[in-house]
Amino acid sequence: MKSIDVTNSLIxxxxxxxxxxxxxxxxxxxxxxxxxxxxxIDIFSPRSLVTDLIFxxxxxxxxxxxxxxxxxxxxxTIYCPMTQENAGVRIPDLILELRKAxxxxxxxxxKMTQCETHDGIFDIIPKIQADRSIxxxxxxxxxxxxxxxxxxxxxxYFVGCLPxxxxxxxxxxxxxxxxxxxxxxxLNEADKIPVVLNEKxxxxxxxxxxxxxxxxxxxxxxxxxxxKDAGVKKIxxxxxxxxxxxxxxxxxxxxDFKFEIQHFSxxxxxxxxxxxxxxxxxxxxxxxxxxxCRLGRLGGKLxxxxxxLIKMIPGVELIEMDNIKDDANCxxxxxxxxxxxxxxxxxxxxIKEAIKTGAEYLLVPCPKCxxxxxxxxxxxxxxxxxxxxxxxxxxxxxxxxxxxFLFLY
Numbered sequence: 061m062k063s064i065d066v067t068n069s070l071i072x073x074x075x076x077x078x079x080x081x082x083x084x085x086x087x088x089x090x091x092x093x094x095x096x097x098x099x100x101i102d103i104f105s106p107r108s109l110v111t112d113l114i115f116x117x118x119x120x121x122x123x124x125x126x127x128x129x130x131x132x133x134x135x136x137t138i139y140c141p142m143t144q145e146n147a148g149v150r151i152p153d154l155i156l157e158l159r160k161a162x163x164x165x166x167x168x169x170x171k172m173t174q175c176e177t178h179d180g181i182f183d184i185i186p187k188i189q190a191d192r193s194i195x196x197x198x199x200x201x202x203x204x205x206x207x208x209x210x211x212x213x214x215x216x217y218f219v220g221c222l223p224x225x226x227x228x229x230x231x232x233x234x235x236x237x238x239x240x241x242x243x244x245x246x247l248n249e250a251d252k253i254p255v256v257l258n259e260k261x262x263x264x265x266x267x268x269x270x271x272x273x274x275x276x277x278x279x280x281x282x283x284x285x286x287x288k289d290a291g292v293k294k295i296x297x298x299x300x301x302x303x304x305x306x307x308x309x310x311x312x313x314x315x316d317f318k319f320e321i322q323h324f325s326x327x328x329x330x331x332x333x334x335x336x337x338x339x340x341x342x343x344x345x346x347x348x349x350x351x352x353c354r355l356g357r358l359g360g361k362l363x364x365x366x367x368x369l370i371k372m373i374p375g376v377e378l379i380e381m382d383n384i385k386d387d388a389n390c391x392x393x394x395x396x397x398x399x400x401x402x403x404x405x406x407x408x409x410x411i412k413e414a415i416k417t418g419a420e421y422l423l424v425p426c427p428k429c430x431x432x433x434x435x436x437x438x439x440x441x442x443x444x445x446x447x448x449x450x451x452x453x454x455x456x457x458x459x460x461x462x463x464x465f466l467f468l469y
Contacts, residue, residue, distance in 0.1 A: 075161045082154045083113040085142040092136035092151060097390050097406050104129045106136050106151045113154075122168060128175040129398060130155045132268055133390040134357030152358060159271025172270060177399040181228065183270060186261040190278040196258045198223040201237040207244045209256035216255035216292040217244060220262060220302045225427055232434050235460070235469070236427055239298050242463030243324050247296075250333045255290050259283045264301040264354075267309060269395030277313050284314050294320040296327050298459050300352035300426035301395070304359045323355065323425075324459060325365035334372050339465065343375035347461070348419040350381075350410065350433075351388035352426035361386070366425055366458055373465060379417040389413060391429040399432060407436040408449075415452045422455045430457050 090107050098104035104126070112121045132152040142148045162168040176183055188194060201223055202209065209217075222236040229236075247254055263279035266272045287295065297303045300323075307321040328334060349370060355362050363385045370378045383389050392406030393399045411433060414422040424430050433455040439446065456464070463469055 075157050078157045079113065079154060079161065082149050082151075082157070083110050085147075085149045086110040086114070087142065089141060091139040091141065092149075095135045095139050097133065097135065097392070098129060098131060098402070101402050101405055103402050106130070110149060110151070110154070122162065122165075126171055126175075127155060127158045127162070127168070128172045131353075131390055131392070131394050131398065131403075132156065132358070133353040133394065135353075135387075135390065137357060138386045156268060156271065159268075160273050161271070163271040163273075175397045176269075177393070177396045178228070182265060182396040185224065186263060186266050186279060187272075187275055189260040190275045190282075192278070192282065194260075196260055198258060199256065201226075201240065202244075202256070205241065206248075207241065208248050208253045209244065210253050211255065211257065212290045213253070213255045214291060214293045215252065216257070216287055216290065216295045217247070218259060218262070218295050218297045218299075218302055218306065219256060220259075220297070220299045220427075222299070222427065224261075225431070229431060232431065232438065234430065234434060236430075236457075238460040238463055238469050239427070239457045241469050242459045242466075243296070243298050245463070245468045246328070246333050246337070246466075249337065250331060252331075254296065255287070255292055257286055257290060259286055262299075262302045262305040264305045264309075265395035265397075267305070269397045273313075276309075280310050280313050284310065284317065284319075287319065292319065294322065296322055296324050298324045298425075300355040300359065301428060303362075304354040307360070308358075323359075323362055323365060325369045325425075326362070329365055329368055334369070337466065339374045340467075341374065343465070344377075345375060345421065346377045346379055346417075346419045347421040347423050348379050348381050348414050348417045349384075349458070350391070350414070350422060350424045350429060351385055352424060352429050353388075353390055353394070355425050356385060356388060366423075369458070369462070370423065373462065376465075379419050381413045381417055383413065391424075391426075391432050393428060393432045396428070399435070403432075404436060407432055411436060411449060411453065415449060420454065421461060422453050423458045423461050424455065425458050427457065430455060 092106040093099045096106050109125045134152050136151045137143045140149050143150050219240050226236040260279050260282050263276040267276040303323050311317040389410045392403035437450045
């Protein structure tokens with residue numbers, strides 16, 4: 061097999077070796093293309109990219125393929141016969157390596173910038189936070205509540221970017237911090253007082269969306285040290301991207317990473333958090349659940365815990381969509397990248413699939429999925445068909461839904 065010839069001195073030999081190693085597993089069976097949501101709308105072909113990496117100069121590969129378009133949703137990994145957990149083609153990891161390799165390339169940086177959403181503000185903020193002299197103050201949402209938190213202890217709750225998103229995306233009228241309020245309130249109800257600190261952005265978007273490994277490492281080092289100093293051993297996370305980042309990406313860049321990472325649904329089931337909670341009676345609500353790629357295909361396939369939590373709520377019936385778990389359709393946007401007319405089709409597809417179940421609510425475990433589904437349903441310029449969809453289903457974060465049900469906010 062041919063090796064990729066790269067003259068850019070900023071690209072490490074390890075990254076190129078990883079790219080070569082993954083690409084050379086492929087034997088062009090085309091299964092990745094048959095399930096890739098972007099190949100269906102003809103803006104990205106994983107198989108063509110991998111084939112060109114093997115047989116073409118890297119300069120031609122970058123001209124013929126926009127590596128920033130890929131959603132890294134992982135659907136291809138489910139059906140690729142040459143992909144295993146830590147070996148094989150692994151296209152999301154291959155895309156990540158390419159982005160890391162060419163993040164400093166000016167031409168590629170321009171293409172990346174064109175794929176950014178919200179005028180790149182969610183690229184700028186993590187870079188500012190990565191400065192060690194910058195100390196965030198984002199816990200104002202706890203003021204005026206009865207929520208109890210600690211500055212040291214063995215169990216922590218990672219707030220993430222919820223307060224920031226609530227400030228920056230105010231037009232969507234989404235109370236992102238209700239997720240945190242619900243999780244913390246229910247932990248308190250079970251006599252658990254978690255550590256809650258002014259951590260920084262987890263760095264997911266810096267890594268997966270932009271390949272900025274330098275900024276990602278700075279954020280990871282800061283957050284890990286913050287929790288180490290507080291004596292934390294277990295971290296509970298309510299965000300799908302934060303969960304993926306802490307559980308699978310931080311250990312790759314942080315030596316001696318010893319935290320146990322759990323999604324809040326896992327922890328709630330393990331500790332029977334809802335066991336003694338008194339839910340209001342008389343409700344009869346149908347919901348459906350969206351498997352986020354960062355909690356599912358790229359998150360260790362955490363499919364059952366959120367569903368078990370939903371089933372514990374009296375009067376709530378879970379109705380599954382046609383495509384769930386490994387086959388769940390992507391929301392169309394990852395890491396505030398590629399929110400455009402193409403990804404809009406993917407959001408529309410998933411919303412229609414949810415409405416088809418007859419559910420009143422579409423529950424999601426990821427603030428990005430929540431944002432972009434809500435964005436689609438609340439577009440200003442829409443036709444009658446779109447208006448009809450808007451009135452047929454509500455989109456809510458899973459934890460926020462539980463909180464609303466219990467009148468916690």
